[in-house]
Amino acid sequence: MxxxxxxxxxxxxxxxxxxxxxxxxxxxxxxxxxxxxxxxxxxxxxxxxxxxxxxxxxxxxxxxxxxxxxxxxxxxxxxxxxxxxxxSNEVLTAIPLFLFMGYIVERANIVDKLFGTLAVATRNVPGSMGVAALITCALFATATGIVGAVVTLMGLLALPQMLKMRYDHSFAAGIICAGGTLGILIPPSIMLIVYAASSGVSIVRLYAAAILPGFTLVGLYLIYIVVRSMLNPKLAPKPTYEELPAVPFGKMMWMLVTSFLPLAILIFSVLGSILFGLATPTEAASIGALGGMVLAVAYRAMTFQRLRESVYLTVRTTAMVCWLFVGSYTFSAVFSYLGGEQVIGDFVKSLDMTPIQFLILAQLIIFLLGWPLEWSEIIIIFVPIFLPLLPLFGVDPLFFGVLVALNLQTSFLTPPMAMSAYYLKGIAPPEVKLMEIFKGVLPYCGMVVLCMILMYQFPQIVFALPEVFYGPSR
Known part of the structure; x- marks a missing residue:
């Protein structure tokens, strides 16, 4: 041989x-x-x-x-x-700090107050409980970036409330599963840090590039929830006054100040300090970890047991990511030395594809890999195989990274290996069947595909903010 x-x-x-x-x-x-x-x-x-x-x-x-x-x-x-x-990789240093921030926020009893406040604030919107659940998922997922934790906690908190309000099982489950995956796309995302370390792309430009696609996807989800609720009110009945009483405006503002504002300030201070060049991602992650501890103390949720759990989970997850990097770097160096990378490159060149065809093929492969593998394994092991091919087709690694982050949403939502569905089924009431959860998440896969098509057609969705903040890429 x-x-x-x-x-x-x-x-x-x-x-x-x-x-x-x-x-x-x-x-x-x-x-x-x-x-x-x-x-x-x-x-x-x-x-x-x-x-x-x-x-x-x-x-x-x-x-x-x-x-x-x-x-x-x-x-x-x-x-x-x-x-x-x-x-010694300085970019990877931010991972344990962001993880620690997420685990601390998860245990700070912030989410239940936030969901309750948003449910009251949106009570007159069609599908109000679903809208509140999705916004809560988006904020919580952004703060933690841990899909399983978000889906599990929101499944315990929001799903019983929506079922109590007579929501359709599939409709309610789909909202929580889709909202829980947003943290791997919206900054400060740990997945984007891992991609930046693998590809050499600037993490600050990558964060700026992912903001508009992330908000676009959230907007598509919200539009879907509201329109479906308007077309079929049986899916999400409007709550009665007894089920969800209205509150005075002043009290509503105070509820928002004490529940929504602290978490939003934490997220935007971390993200803003990175985007405006006030701090490196590692420094911003340190601020976020400290801010998460301050929030936990302010909400009287900081105990030694919760702190110990957060530290243990942070160390365990960080070790997994770091050993994946060590193994991947060693494997890829030997694979390239033996000429495997050249063989793949020559094979792809022989297909005589256009850049769009190459992107579609690459995203299809990553989509299929998302069934048996976690996002960390795909980013660290398989995405580097595609990176040397990007210059051949004139594809910007920044654009490719955001596409991959979008694509990986589907790996958590697509049956039969939709991990977010299994996370939710593990804590859902017995009457919520797994097939109902699968049925509920499929429309959100369509929203992800639609968002990717919009990015193909309008690349400025990705490039606009990096160019505004940092100028055109060289």
Whole structure:
């Protein structure tokens, strides 16, 4: 077998291991080191060393040279260097800080007050409880970026209330599942940090580029909820005064000040300090982590147990991401050294595709990968395969990254592997069936596709804010 064929075999073995359920990070490291030993093995090294030995050399010298010849392989130097590169990456430093902010906010009892306030404020809007739930999901998902936590908490908080208001099961479940995934797109998104570290794209430009697509997607979701509620009021009956009493204007303002405003200030202060160049993403994440603790104290929700849980979950998730990076960097370096990247590039060139066709093919592959894999694994392992192909088709990595972030919304919403649906089913009342949840999330997949089409047709949705804040990209 030639080296490129061995590289493709290496990729095939990895995909097979993924479907067999092996831990992905350690599979990447094992394959990278195993195939790297072959790729970097120097057969003549040991014999050259033996030739330098004198006739009176003892068995210890010979054994040492034999051991050195077989095990002193450059793949081990590569693995150590890649590990150090990940640990010292300043962009990745923001990940544990943003995670800690999210876990603290999740435990600060902010969301229940926010949802209650928005439900009262939007009571005269068609589908008011759904609108309130989606806005709450969007804010909470933005603050945490943790899909499972948002869907689970909102499922415990908002779903029983909507069912009590006689909402259709599918309609209510779809709102929570779709809203819970928004945190991987809307800044300050951890997914965008991981993409920036993988692609070398500026994280501040990436954050600016993702804002308008994120708001566009939220707007499409809200329009869908309101229009469906108007066309079919049985899906979302208007609450009666007894179910949701109106409150005086002054009290409403105070409820908004004490529930909506603190979380909004935290999010916009973190995001604004990044976009306006007042702080690096790591510094802004530090501000956010401190702000989350202040909010938890202000809402009298800070306990040692909650702090310990937040620290533990932060360390666990950060370790997973970092080891994925180490394994991916090692795997991709060996894969490229063996010529696998060149083979894929030549194959894609031979297809003679237009840039639009390439983007559609790439997004279709990422969409399919979203069924068995988490977003972190797709971004760290598979997206770098596409990155060297972008210049061939004149595709901006910034635009590609936002498209991927949009596309990955569907990986949580598309049956049969819609993870947000399974998160919700795990805590939903027994009368809410899994097939009803699947039925409810499918229209939101259509909204994601529509948003991607709008980005294809109007690329300034992505490029407008980065150009306003930082000028045209070079």
């Amino acid at each position: 030639t080296d490129p064929q061995i590289a493709l075999a290496m990729l095939g073995i990895f995909i097979a291991c993924v479907f067999l359920g092996f831990p992905i990070a350690f599979t990447l490291m094992a394959l990278g080191i195993g195939f790297g030993y072959y790729a970097y093995y120097d057969e003549g090294r040991m014999w050259r060393a033996f030739n330098r030995l004198g006739e009176d050399a003892g068995w210890w010298d010979s054994a040492t040279l034999w051991f050195d010849g077989y095990f002193n392989n450059r793949i081990f130097d590569l693995f150590v260097n890649q590990t150090y590169t990940v640990i």
